[in-house]
Amino acid sequence: MKKAFCILFLAIAATSCSVDPEIKPIVAADGIKEIIPEGWPQPFYRFTDNPITTDKFILGRALFYEPLFSLDNTTSCSSCHQQFAAFSQNGHQFSHGINGLLGKRNAPALQNLTWNTSLMHDGGVNNMEVFPPAPMTNPVEMGETLDHVVQKITASYKYKDLFRRAYGDDTVTTQRMFKAIAQFMGTMYSYNSKYDKVKQGSESFTASEQNGYSVFVQKCVSCHKEPLFTDYQFRNNGLAVNTNLNDSGRAHITQNPADLYKFKTPSLRNIEVSGPYMHDGRYMTLNNCLDHYTSSVVSGPTLDPLLNAGISLDAQEKSDIIAFLKTLTDHQFLSDKRYSESNQ
Amino acid sequence: MRFSGILIIIFSVFFSCKKTTVNPPEAMLPMPPPANTGTSLQLNINNVANGKSLILGAAGSYTTANSDTFYVNLLKYYISNVSLTNSAGQTFTVPESYFLIDQSDSTSGFTTIQNIPADDYSSISFMVGVDAARNTSGAQTGALDPLYGMFWGWNTGYIMAKMEGYSRRSAAGNKTLFFHIGGYTGKFTGVRTVTLNLPINVHIQEQHLPKISIAADLAKWFSGTHALPFSSVYNVTSLSQKSQDIADNYANMFTVTAVVN
Numbered sequence: 001m002k003k004a005f006c007i008l009f010l011a012i013a014a015t016s017c018s019v020d021p022e023i024k025p026i027v028a029a030d031g032i033k034e035i036i037p038e039g040w041p042q043p044f045y046r047f048t049d050n051p052i053t054t055d056k057f058i059l060g061r062a063l064f065y066e067p068l069f070s071l072d073n074t075t076s077c078s079s080c081h082q083q084f085a086a087f088s089q090n091g092h093q094f095s096h097g098i099n100g101l102l103g104k105r106n107a108p109a110l111q112n113l114t115w116n117t118s119l120m121h122d123g124g125v126n127n128m129e130v131f132p133p134a135p136m137t138n139p140v141e142m143g144e145t146l147d148h149v150v151q152k153i154t155a156s157y158k159y160k161d162l163f164r165r166a167y168g169d170d171t172v173t174t175q176r177m178f179k180a181i182a183q184f185m186g187t188m189y190s191y192n193s194k195y196d197k198v199k200q201g202s203e204s205f206t207a208s209e210q211n212g213y214s215v216f217v218q219k220c221v222s223c224h225k226e227p228l229f230t231d232y233q234f235r236n237n238g239l240a241v242n243t244n245l246n247d248s249g250r251a252h253i254t255q256n257p258a259d260l261y262k263f264k265t266p267s268l269r270n271i272e273v274s275g276p277y278m279h280d281g282r283y284m285t286l287n288n289c290l291d292h293y294t295s296s297v298v299s300g301p302t303l304d305p306l307l308n309a310g311i312s313l314d315a316q317e318k319s320d321i322i323a324f325l326k327t328l329t330d331h332q333f334l335s336d337k338r339y340s341e342s343n344q
Numbered sequence: 345m346r347f348s349g350i351l352i353i354i355f356s357v358f359f360s361c362k363k364t365t366v367n368p369p370e371a372m373l374p375m376p377p378p379a380n381t382g383t384s385l386q387l388n389i390n391n392v393a394n395g396k397s398l399i400l401g402a403a404g405s406y407t408t409a410n411s412d413t414f415y416v417n418l419l420k421y422y423i424s425n426v427s428l429t430n431s432a433g434q435t436f437t438v439p440e441s442y443f444l445i446d447q448s449d450s451t452s453g454f455t456t457i458q459n460i461p462a463d464d465y466s467s468i469s470f471m472v473g474v475d476a477a478r479n480t481s482g483a484q485t486g487a488l489d490p491l492y493g494m495f496w497g498w499n500t501g502y503i504m505a506k507m508e509g510y511s512r513r514s515a516a517g518n519k520t521l522f523f524h525i526g527g528y529t530g531k532f533t534g535v536r537t538v539t540l541n542l543p544i545n546v547h548i549q550e551q552h553l554p555k556i557s558i559a560a561d562l563a564k565w566f567s568g569t570h571a572l573p574f575s576s577v578y579n580v581t582s583l584s585q586k587s588q589d590i591a592d593n594y595a596n597m598f599t600v601t602a603v604v605n
């Protein structure tokens with residue numbers, strides 16, 4: 001009897017804590033900090049007013065992978081931004097949001113975002129911290145209200161702990177969420193590709209890669225400027241306007257007819273894994289893209305003057321450029337566990 | 345012995361959960377607001393339409409100078425960067441002054457501004473909308489929290505003023521009116537600076553709470569600098585000449601109705 005009594009107590013002691021949902025252990029995000037690789041320009045977004053801490057990064061990462069951000073709790077940032085595809089969406093011309101709704105632009109790769117002077121293909125977002133409201137409130141993406149997301153995150157047990165660790169108490173505000181997400185997004189650095197190692201002298205290009213690089217520097221680099229492989233400018237690169245979408249591009253933001261059909265030059269880092277290509281994902285392969293510049297540039301009042309005559313490339317040059325572009329793939333970045341959902 | 349053994353077990357049951365307590369420590373509870381013993385001013389902004397008190401919904405019917413009758417479902421706008429100027433022309437700018445006036449929140453038009461230097465002030469200035477700096481410097485909080493529905497995600501920046509309603513004269517199929525006026529830079533902006541001379545000086549001094557009352561006439565959005573009948577201007581939710589025209593008009597919607605010292 002006495003023994004049974006003690007066992008009963010022990011059983012209560014053992015189970016008395018299990019009423020709270022279990023919090024999975026969190027893998028540390030070692031070494032997360034602001035990075036400016038040698039020879040790179042100063043970033044546009046600085047963490048001065050949003051000092052990086054491991055706990056804020058971890059909170060931002062949890063929110064990035066959080067489907068509660070969407071109206072029906074199905075869609076997270078990571079639904080359309082997958083790490084193995086350099087945080088673009090593999091194979092999707094357009095991504096689907098809630099209820100299977102489709103947008104009209106291709107989900108871009110996310111990397112080295114702090115150098116972006118604006119975000120979105122049309123540059124509509126002026127600061128990385130205020131990026132999240134766009135997909136969260138877009139009816140064809142997450143379809144939510146910010147107010148409701150704050151309520152849902154506040155009610156989630158998991159986030160009480162994550163917010164306390166990051167901010168000292170568990171109050172959920174949009175500012176706290178967005179600054180944490182900015183820490184996660186803004187520290188997605190990709191600077192360890194073969195190209196980078198060749199530049200540092202620790203690896204060397206093959207003959208084909210070297211030839212591709214030489215042609216690239218002659219014919220492509222004025223827009224896809226090293227080391228970030230973009231100049232962050234808005235340009236009409238001569239894509240025939242898709243009359244079903246009628247996407248006016250930068251002009252949608254500026255209301256300036258001179259900006260019609262212009263889109264931001266994308267970085268070419270990790271381009272091998274981040275197709276489909278172009279703002280509307282019309283091309284599935286890098287070959288398609290090069291074929292566009294040699295053969296299908298459409299003239300128009302806002303066409304970039306650099307493309308008035310297209311770009312001349314022979315078959316060998318195309319295949320060498322593609323060999324070179326593949327040296328921009330950063331396998332370390334694509335598999336870096338600190339950015340992965342498995343850490344949640 | 346047996347009793348103390350059970351006690352130990354009871355204690356271990358009791359304390360085993362202590363670690364997971366989620367209540368915030370005392371120090372993190374919000375502080376009560378400081379007592380108003382300094383030099384303060386009460387600023388009251390009262391929304392009207394064509395001189396009548398504004399009532400949301402079907403109970404309130406108003407008419408513009410263009411003889412368009414309309415109803416209002418929503419009216420919100422930002423007032424920011426409040427400053428007071430004394431008769432010698434010296435200006436005191438209230439730091440961090442951002443207020444969201446929301447017609448559905450009866451308290452939003454009443455604001456007490458603290459820590460104003462004691463003086464006699466002859467005019468008040470403020471922005472309708474939010475200055476460019478706060479439109480570009482990342483995630484904000486307080487009145488500028490984007491969750492109040494006054495922030496564009498697709499073209500980031502604040503909606504400076506928003507009115508939604510209904511008019512039979514609206515050219516929209518379902519006769520709705522949508523005016524979301526944004527923009528903080530470039531050709532089209534929704535930010536306007538308003539300066540109002542006070543009929544008598546407001547006397548800011550210790551232990552007093554003087555009051556400035558201002559009427560904001562919504563009907564003036566549609567007339568004044570630009571005549572904007574609902575037959576042609578009824579759905580303005582992005583930057584355009586129309587949003588610019590509405591902002592020009594609403595810059596003139598404010599009238600000082602009383603200064604009480």
